[in-house]
Amino acid sequence: MNQLIVSPSPHTRSSVTTRSIMLDVVIALLPALAVAAWLFGGRALLVAAVCVGSSVLLEFLCRRLMKRDQTIGDLSAVVTGLLLALNLPVGIPLWVAIFGCFIAIVVVKQLFGGIGQNFANPAMAARVILLASFSGYMTARSVPGDYLAVDAIASATPLARMAADAETSSLLQMFLGVKSTCAMGEVSALALLIGGCYLVFRRVISPVTPLCYIGTVFVLTGLLGADPVRQILAGGLMLGAIFMATDYTTSPATTKGKVIFALGCGIITVLIRLYGGYPEGVSFAILLMNILTPQIDKLTMKKPLGGKTA
Amino acid sequence: MLKLGGVKLFHFKNSKDAATVELPLPSQVKIPLLQHMGAGCQPVVAVGERVLTGQLIGDSDAPMSVPVHSSVTGTVTAIEDYVAAGGRVEKQVVIQVDGEQEWFPSQPVEVHDQASLVAAARAAGLAGLGGAGFPTHIKLAYKDIDRVDALVINGAECEPYITSDYREMMEYPDDIIAGVELVQRCLGISRAYIGIEDNKPEAIQLLAGKLSGREDIRVESLPSLYPQGAEKVLIYNTTGRIIEEGEIPADKGVIVMNITTVANLWRYVQTGRPLTHKRVTVDGNFVKKPLNVRVPLGASISYLLEFAGVEMEKARKVLMGGPMMGMAVYQLDAPIIKNNNAILLLDEKEAEFAPTTACIRCGRCIGACPMNLMPAALERAYDQVDEETLKKLKVNLCINCGSCSYVCPAKRHLAQKNQLAKGLLRKK
Numbered sequence: 001m002n003q004l005i006v007s008p009s010p011h012t013r014s015s016v017t018t019r020s021i022m023l024d025v026v027i028a029l030l031p032a033l034a035v036a037a038w039l040f041g042g043r044a045l046l047v048a049a050v051c052v053g054s055s056v057l058l059e060f061l062c063r064r065l066m067k068r069d070q071t072i073g074d075l076s077a078v079v080t081g082l083l084l085a086l087n088l089p090v091g092i093p094l095w096v097a098i099f100g101c102f103i104a105i106v107v108v109k110q111l112f113g114g115i116g117q118n119f120a121n122p123a124m125a126a127r128v129i130l131l132a133s134f135s136g137y138m139t140a141r142s143v144p145g146d147y148l149a150v151d152a153i154a155s156a157t158p159l160a161r162m163a164a165d166a167e168t169s170s171l172l173q174m175f176l177g178v179k180s181t182c183a184m185g186e187v188s189a190l191a192l193l194i195g196g197c198y199l200v201f202r203r204v205i206s207p208v209t210p211l212c213y214i215g216t217v218f219v220l221t222g223l224l225g226a227d228p229v230r231q232i233l234a235g236g237l238m239l240g241a242i243f244m245a246t247d248y249t250t251s252p253a254t255t256k257g258k259v260i261f262a263l264g265c266g267i268i269t270v271l272i273r274l275y276g277g278y279p280e281g282v283s284f285a286i287l288l289m290n291i292l293t294p295q296i297d298k299l300t301m302k303k304p305l306g307g308k309t310a
Numbered sequence: 311m312l313k314l315g316g317v318k319l320f321h322f323k324n325s326k327d328a329a330t331v332e333l334p335l336p337s338q339v340k341i342p343l344l345q346h347m348g349a350g351c352q353p354v355v356a357v358g359e360r361v362l363t364g365q366l367i368g369d370s371d372a373p374m375s376v377p378v379h380s381s382v383t384g385t386v387t388a389i390e391d392y393v394a395a396g397g398r399v400e401k402q403v404v405i406q407v408d409g410e411q412e413w414f415p416s417q418p419v420e421v422h423d424q425a426s427l428v429a430a431a432r433a434a435g436l437a438g439l440g441g442a443g444f445p446t447h448i449k450l451a452y453k454d455i456d457r458v459d460a461l462v463i464n465g466a467e468c469e470p471y472i473t474s475d476y477r478e479m480m481e482y483p484d485d486i487i488a489g490v491e492l493v494q495r496c497l498g499i500s501r502a503y504i505g506i507e508d509n510k511p512e513a514i515q516l517l518a519g520k521l522s523g524r525e526d527i528r529v530e531s532l533p534s535l536y537p538q539g540a541e542k543v544l545i546y547n548t549t550g551r552i553i554e555e556g557e558i559p560a561d562k563g564v565i566v567m568n569i570t571t572v573a574n575l576w577r578y579v580q581t582g583r584p585l586t587h588k589r590v591t592v593d594g595n596f597v598k599k600p601l602n603v604r605v606p607l608g609a610s611i612s613y614l615l616e617f618a619g620v621e622m623e624k625a626r627k628v629l630m631g632g633p634m635m636g637m638a639v640y641q642l643d644a645p646i647i648k649n650n651n652a653i654l655l656l657d658e659k660e661a662e663f664a665p666t667t668a669c670i671r672c673g674r675c676i677g678a679c680p681m682n683l684m685p686a687a688l689e690r691a692y693d694q695v696d697e698e699t700l701k702k703l704k705v706n707l708c709i710n711c712g713s714c715s716y717v718c719p720a721k722r723h724l725a726q727k728n729q730l731a732k733g734l735l736r737k738k
Contacts, residue, residue, distance in 0.1 A: 005627045005661045006640045008726045010712030012470075012633040012660070014317075016674075016719045018667055074667065116668040116720075253673035253684075302682045304704040305314065305542065306554040 018115070022075035024204045028195035029082050029243065035177045035191040036184040040090040044184050048085040050094050054101040055081030062110040076115050080104050083123035083243060086185020087236070087283075088130070089138065096137050100126040120290040121247045124240075127183075128283045174233040182235065189238045196242035205246040208258045213241040216266025224274055237269065240282035250290040257293075257300035264289045311550070314543055314680045316535035317713045319634070321509050322470045325591050325600035330477050332604050333617055335407050339382050339608030341367065342392065344400040345647040346437030347444050348374030353389045353403055360385050364583050365414040367403050376437045376445045376648075378403075381586040381606035383410040402645070405608070416582030424455055427496035434578035435585040435648070440464055440475065440539065440568035441631055443649035446575070449567070450497065452560035460549050461493055461502040462559075465517075465569040466532060466539030468507055469632025471593045474651040477602045478570045478589065479506070479513040483520055486569055489576035490527055493567070502527045503548040504569070509534040536634060537711040541566050543680045555707060588648055592618040594625070594655030605646045611653055612642035626661035629654040634712045664721040675714035675724055681707045685714035685724040692731040705731045 036044040059077040063070050071077075084100050104122035112118045131138045177188030185192070199205045214232050222228035231237070245251060245265055252261050265285045272281025344350035351368030355361055361380040368378035380403075388404040421430050432447035452458060463486070467475040479486065490502045504521075506514050508531045518529040530548050532538050542553050544566065551562045559566055574585055586607060592614065593600040601618050611630075615622060629636035630650050646653075675685035684703055691699035705728050714724035 004625070004638070004640055004642075006638040007627075007663070008723070008729065009636060009638075009710070010634045010715050010725060011627065011629060011636065011638065011656060012319075012716065013664055013721055014717050014719075016717070017664070017721070018670055018719045021670075021672070021719055071667070076670075114668060116670045248670050248672040253671060253676055253686075301687075301703075302676060302684055304555075304707050305546075305680070305682045306552045306557070307682075307704040307707055308555045 018074045018076070021204055022079050024199060024202050025079045025243070026075065026082060028198045028204075029079075029086065029185075031191035031194045032086055032185045032188065032239070033082070035188040036086065036090065039177060039187055040184055044090050047088060047090060047092060047094070047097055047184070048082060051085035051088075051097050051101055052078050052081035054098045055084070055105050058101055058105040059110065062106055063114070066110065068114065071115060074115060077105060080109070080122045083185075084126050086239060087123060087127040087183045089182065090184045092137055096130065096134050100130050103129050116249050118249055120287055121244050121250050124244045124247075124283055124286050124290070128287055131278075131283065171229055171233060174230070183239070185239050186236050189233045192238040192242055196238075199242070199246075205242075206255065206258060208255055209246045209251065209262045210241040212259055212262030213245055213265045213269075214238070216263050217270055220266060220270040221274070224270065226274060231270075231273070235273075235280045236282040240269075240286055241265070244282075245286050245289070247290075250293055252293055252296045252300060254297075254300045254302060257296045260296050260300065261289050261293065264292065314546060315676075315678050315682065315713070316537060316543070316680050317678050317716055318534070319468075319470050319536045319716075321534065322593070322595075323473050323476070323509065324471070325473045325593050325602055326476055326510075328473070328477075328591075328600055328602045330481060330589055330602045330604050333606065333609060333614060335382065335409055335411070335606070336609045336613045337407055338387075338404065339384075339407060339606060340392070340402045340404050340610070340643075340645045341378060341381065341608035342394060342400060342402045342645060342647055343368035343378050344394050344398070345378060345443065345607070345649065346376040347442065348372065348376070350394075350398075350400040351375060351378050353401060355380075355386050355389075355403065357386050357389060360408075361405060362412050362414040364416060364586055366584075368401070374445060374448060376432065376447075377435050377584075379435050379584045379586055380405060380414075381608055382407045383412045384408045402608075413583060419579050419582050421492065421496060421579050424450070424497055427493065430579055431575055433584065434575060436571055436574060436578075437648050438568050439570045439574065439585075439588065439649055439651070440467075441635065441649050441651055442541075443647075446567065446571055449560070449565055450493070452558075452565065454560075455497055458497060458560050458563050458565055459500055460551075460564045461490065461497075461499045462545055462548050462564055462566045463490055463502060463504040463569050463572055464539055464541075464544055464566055465504055465506040465510075465513065466544055467510070468534070468536045468539040469634055469636070469652075471600075471654055472591050472632050472652040473602060474589045474591050475569050476510055476513055478573055479510070479517060482573050483516050485573040485576045486517070487520060487527065489572035489574075492576055492579060493565075493572065494526065497565070499565070500526065503530050504528070505530045505532050505538070505544050505548045507532050507534040507538050536713065537680055537709070540680060540709050540711055542709065555704070585648060588646060588650060590614065590646060590650055591652040591654075592620065593652065594620070594657070595660065596621060596624045596657050597655060605650075607647060608645045610643045610645055611639065614646065614653060615642070615655075620655060624657050625655040626658050627656040629656065634716065635710065666722050667720045669720055669722060672719060674717040674719065678713040678717045680711060680713065681709060683708060683714075683728075685728065686722075688731060689722060689724055689727045692727045692734065695734070697735060700731050700735060706735065708732065 104126035221231040268285035269281040349372035384407040436446035438444040708728040
């Protein structure tokens with residue numbers, strides 16, 4: 001007989017791994033990517049491929065240079081690349097997309113210690129930096145080539161158009177997916193919801209965060225006199241609430257913490273949308289709440305069962 | 311109402327229909343004199359002496375101790391040191407079996423109040439048979455017994471594979487009920503709860519049927535959520551009471567007993583014969599015929615596995631107990647003791663260590679912890695030797711159920727770190 005192995009309990013582990021979780025997120029993003037490809041054509045897939053490819057390559061190089069364990073196998077870089085792609089307009093110049101990946105993977109993720117250590121969601125931080133640095137490309141005022149053939153209103157997102165009191169898409173179009181100049185992952189609320197339901201079903205995310213976030217925006221915009229249905233369907237809310245605000249590392253761990261986090265995201269989003277200088281507030285809202293997460297975690301620590309406070 | 315954390319496990323109760331079979335007598339038994347939580351016993355027999363089945367062979371003056379009896383008839387050939395679980399060196403009595411199985415003379419025991427019940431539990435050699443091995447008589451001897459109004463019988467058996475308690479319920483339901491009534495009568499406890507996980511519907515039905523219409527003993531069907539059988543979890547889920555830090559269950563009016571222990575207590579009172587055998591489940595995914603075997607205490611694991619016809623060349627890890635809290639044994643000639651309820655075999659693949667990766671702060675460990683602890687935060691505090699934080703986050707309340715390690719997608723050794731952290735705090 002072989003030598004027996006001895007180790008402390010437990011001697012069995014669940015089949016869920018970091019890699020399986022990340023794979024689930026990739027799967028959940030596929031409907032949104034499919035809608036983008038259907039509406040915008042091959043370039044949507046090209047942008048996604050470039051973002052995923054450069055994210056993985058940058059992570060590989062970073063880990064190599066820092067002489068750390070290789071982590072590209074956990075697929076988190078694939079998730080970041082894909083998420084960033086879906087946060088960009090289809091006409092984005094590829095070099096800008098690659099620069100975004102650099103911000104996400106190198107600056108926000110690896111320089112802070114890699115997976116689990118970043119203070120903000122890498123894709124979200126990259127989007128915010130690109131928005132501030134390349135707002136022209138990001139709001140697609142100068143779309144290279146003709147990717148918006150039919151109803152091309154090369155001005156801004158539906159939200160920006162709403163703000164300008166311009167012509168708007170119908171609610172059903174916004175739900176199912178409509179060509180516009182916003183980020184290519186934001187065009188179909190339905191596709192994002194399908195992905196979200198998959199993640200909840202697979203227990204990858206808790207439904208608390210997206211429900212609270214979207215609910216807050218709905219109620220608050222309603223109270224403030226905006227059209228709440230249009231508000232929750234438009235812009236990056238679905239994408240942000242389902243895929244970015246639920247990022248493990250940068251959102252609170254307890255349910256109570258998640259509620260506070262999502263409420264904060266909702267309130268900031270509405271304030272920026274209705275009163276701020278930018279047409280969209282989701283990215284800034286999540287980024288701000290990311291930064292507050294350690295404080296929220298501290299305030300919402302669990303009380304041990306039967307524990308006495310010394 | 312507060313809902314406690316836990317994890318859904320595969321049950322693998324493959325041996326549930328395997329009725330108990332008797333292990334043929336081995337030629338030799340090695341009976342450890344420490345088979346319980348507390349102090350080990352001193353031998354009361356000498357080398358060369360002939361002992362009978364059920365004869366006292368080890369006892370101790372220490373209050374936290376349980377006497378040990380011979381499981382066989384035979385001759386004492388040696389009294390030697392051995393390394394007990396946890397690394398302590400204790401004594402064991404080696405007996406050459408002569409096959410007579412002649413019982414040490416005994417008679418039914420008169421039990422009518424707390425003092426006589428405590429004496430009986432001690433004389434029966436009973437320690438918690440579910441796995442913890444806590445001396446039964448100490449629980450029953452709680453001095454402020456009038457405060458105790460609830461008896462909780464642990465039939466949860468929440469670990470995968472194990473069906474030792476389940477077979478007790480199916481084969482000796484009347485002993486269980488009589489034992490419960492005995493304890494209730496002697497201690498004046500008005501209400502008893504028999505807690506059973508709902509993955510054992512036949513056992514629930516059998517006991518509930520026998521107890522139908524009775525208010526004093528209730529069968530509670532509990533969700534199959536590990537660790538349902540952990541003492542504090544079981545107390546909360548049956549009585550709604552929370553045992554505070556530093557308290558024992560009796561401080562909150564509850565005494566908890568394992569279901570096989572209570573049946574054995576009744577059998578002792580009926581016959582005067584102490585605990586000499588234990589039912590052990592033998593299973594594992596390559597075990598063709600999972601068994602429940604009645605093993606004389608002190609028989610070796612290897613002898614038991616030989617009897618079970620296990621293909622030993624496939625085993626890479628051998629556990630005493632279940633996959634969540636069982637102990638990995640390092641040698642197969644180790645003896646079966648009172649609190650063993652299973653010998654579980656893991657193959658190459660199951661014994662493999664998954665590589666540990668970085669914590670992704672997913673919070674699964676927090677959701678899984680039945681004690682409401684924050685395992686990932688505790689791990690960080692331990693790694694930083696931050697004793698203040700370890701104390702503040704109550705690492706001492708960890709029951710080492712292993713749920714946090716089980717759910718961790720990064721395969722971090724969270725439960726193990728908690729044990730190390732407790733050790734770190736104890737050293738000071």
